[in-house]
Amino acid sequence: MFIKRIVAAIVCIALISAFCISSVAIENTKVEVKYSIGKNVLSVNGSPVVSEKPYIKGGIVFVPLKAILESFGADVFIEGKNARVLYGNAEIVLTSQIQDYTVNGTKRHLPALPSMQGKDMMVPVDFIKDNFNVTLKYNSTSRTGTITLEDDGALTDLSFLTGGIIKPKVGNSFFKWSLQLPKGFRVTLQSFNSKYMSFANEQKGIYVGVYIENNNGKDINKYVEEVKADPEKYFYGEITDIRINSKDNLKFAEVLYNDDYDKAAVYERVFFKDGFIYRVMIALEDELDPEEIKNNVTCSGIINSFSLDYNGNDSSVQEISKIRNGQVKYSNYISSYLSYFDDEFMDDMDGIKAWEIEVPPQWDVIYLNTY
Template sequence: MTAFRKVKKGISLLLCTFLLFSVIGIPAVAEDKEEKKDIPKIEISFTVGESTLKINGKSVTVETPYVVDGTTLVPLRVITEAFGAKVTWDEKTQGITLEYKEVVIKLNIGKKTAYINSQVTELLQAPELKNSTTMVPLRFVTENFGADVSYNSQTAEITVVKENTESNSIKDYALILKRTTKDYIGDSYHKWHMPMPKEMRLRDRTFDGYYSYFVSDDGKREVMITIKDAESSDTPDTVAQKLIAIAKEYTLIESTKKVDKSHSEYYFVKYKDKEMTYEHKGYLSNGKIFYALSAVDNGATAQEKQVMSDIIEGFVLNFPTDGSVEDLSDVMSDGYRVFSENRMKFSLKVPADWIEVRLEDKENEFIFGRIQSNRLVGRIGVEIYSEQSGQTIEQWANMDRQHNIDMFNPACIIETSPVAPINVAGVSGYSYMIKMDNKKEKIIMNDIFLMKGKYRYNLTIELEESFMNSKDYYNAVLNSFKVEEIYVEDVGQLTRFEQKNDIFTTYEEKNLECKVDIPVNWNREEQNSTSVVFFDPESGRGVNIFTNENKNADPAEKVGRQLKNYMSEEKGAQILDSDDYEINNIKMYFFKYTLPNENDGNFVYTAYIAYGNGKLYSIVFTTPYIGDGKETATIFKKIVDSFKFL
């Protein structure tokens, strides 16, 4: 089962809409089965008396751990590398503060008194300094971070294991569920709860809370809760239709409309395959669609199957406030969540109602977006790259600014600011602003560039002006952005992908009897024997080449003018340019026009009409209106100028 498909980053607020709608537009149900993955975990293993430890599979040589009166002390570095915990050292008091998720531990060298989230406790052995290395009690620290510690008396090996939930929340879900005694679990922000899936782990939860996936250790029991924003066309019947369509791919057991314990109506299907039996329910409520899905191995006992049925039946759309439900929500009182990325060492606040766009194959890029009335009104993006020899942060900012000015439609750009110094949480950098009008809303894009250690950060905050003025999201996000130095040995080289729009490859389309040069980073998709499409998923640009019969052998100019007149009558269409064009001894006629799109704003089309090989050729370029700039014009001209008949 999977909630999100792989997506790529767009170039702007408008273009990023494609990404967000591709994510929230799918029903996020059992369309595909998720590949079985190991539950993410932190692991430390070593033999007492040896200086080389295994930390998350990597050999690390440190000051040798030792035992004092039955307590194992290890270098503080072991804890920070394994857990990614933040450490603060107070030289005056010899004090150590360790922060991991929501756990804060305070220790002092030579003192047995310690504090866990301000609660005082006594240590069996005080922290020590040995050879200028801070040594801390292993079991005390790691167990309070939610890990299990085991000791093999025969081999003298100590193993520390902490299983985690794949999430960027500041909440430690694995620790919370390990310690909870509550019988129910839910989300106070999204207003749902259900019986606690006992003996199952929360394997994955998206930062926005739209997806929560529980699984047993043996993978034979699963529960998935998925939320998506409803579209204007969604009704209880369309939700039912989606579930029925899924169930039809399996052996159907039950399909019916039901009412839950809170008197909410939902649709329910039960189906199975050769391995698992699934129970699946869907609600439409308050502009959102909720799906609850369980899967249990067909070989499970009757009691185990009943437990899974009870979980799905007990899923309801409310959240009791009597303290009986373990709350997964991490929304703070100010209406924001804190996104914390331990590996890339940054954190920032994100509005609670914004959606996380997961870039599954890119560990150094992060996107969040806000949908309002089927329209993207905000985007936050973070990109991290290794330092680049010979290029300063100021030069990077100026290069990025010029690239965007060339990329955007000059008719859309209202105002630009020069690159200027900025300081974010004590880190110096540079920023610039571009204000645009995409014919629907004015957009303000702020790009911030920072350097910390060996890595560069690009923070983008992009909002519609009206939305930005009503709520000061920009300052809230910017002021919350914090970065720490990344360990090069942990992350390695992160290279910025540069678009290869200046490198072309030739395609010979034998069915169409023509050839054309296309940028190497564009994708090709053959529609049928008379049509082929090339497109750039990063920018939204594309070209469709297709042929039609031309029995009357009408010249390209005549057909082109007829098509132009026809398009000019389309609602909202605007003809921007038209003229004769000749290249490679081929006479063409082109016309350029815009057409509005309800969700994605205006698009610009440029159609070239040519006659050859007894056929009528149409070469139709498309780009979002906001992206119809100098760069797009250069690319399109190179493509059309390369066109030849075979």
């Protein structure tokens, strides 16, 4: 026990030191994005980032919105012809081929029409200047430009200290799902086979879960019928709405309910594909109306980004699966057997592995009561 306290103290000191060092660095943090007309690679603080190619049209320089703003720490959601940007307390909404856009609902005007190019939206570079604390430089001879963002407080992100997510998306290539999460999220739960995942951004009070179950012959229509007939079998709380909806030709059950266990409202989508049931749920801290979660800009952006076609080849996705070569390791620890009998003994023995086995990731654990 004493050794554990010393180790904990050392860890705390290390974390405090990291926070102090990071705070000093963050005071002078800036993001410098360099671009070249006609080239599909940006330089972000000296590191290459693949993007759509900047171009000049009508004497106006156009740059890739998503690639640049994500380097600033913004959350950018591209949905069809629309782009939605979340940065600090601001929400910016743009539409391809329309010059008007909104900032927190207030209408503004672009100097030229934005347009979709590949997976990004190309916008006049002055849009960046008008909405962010940046300085712009452009060399007409070399056809190169620099966009520099000084830290305005929204750049600060210390999630790396707690194993935070460092890419725009997370995904599991074995179960073929991916999800876009704003910066500041971290993994808070992961089952041994990666079928049950939870993510949290405590600062924003947003909690996300992706849970996978074996289908066992059900389809979406039968599922909805069973939930309506016996909701307590599936949900620990009151369902306020359930219906079948679709996105990108993929049907899902949309469920709004109040979770009695966590005393929270939850917005959930349930997908059926390739023999599995995928449950994607999202909750907001202190929010008791699931309809408000559904209509929340950040929450709807997250859940709308859920995809079931990730195969591991997307470099923007952080692979979080524990599955290797079609197998996962299940480890059984002494604590699962002896903690019931002797807490003091377990304080010394906690973490000692009893046995380990590799199993298919579709398997689940069955807990047997042996006493």
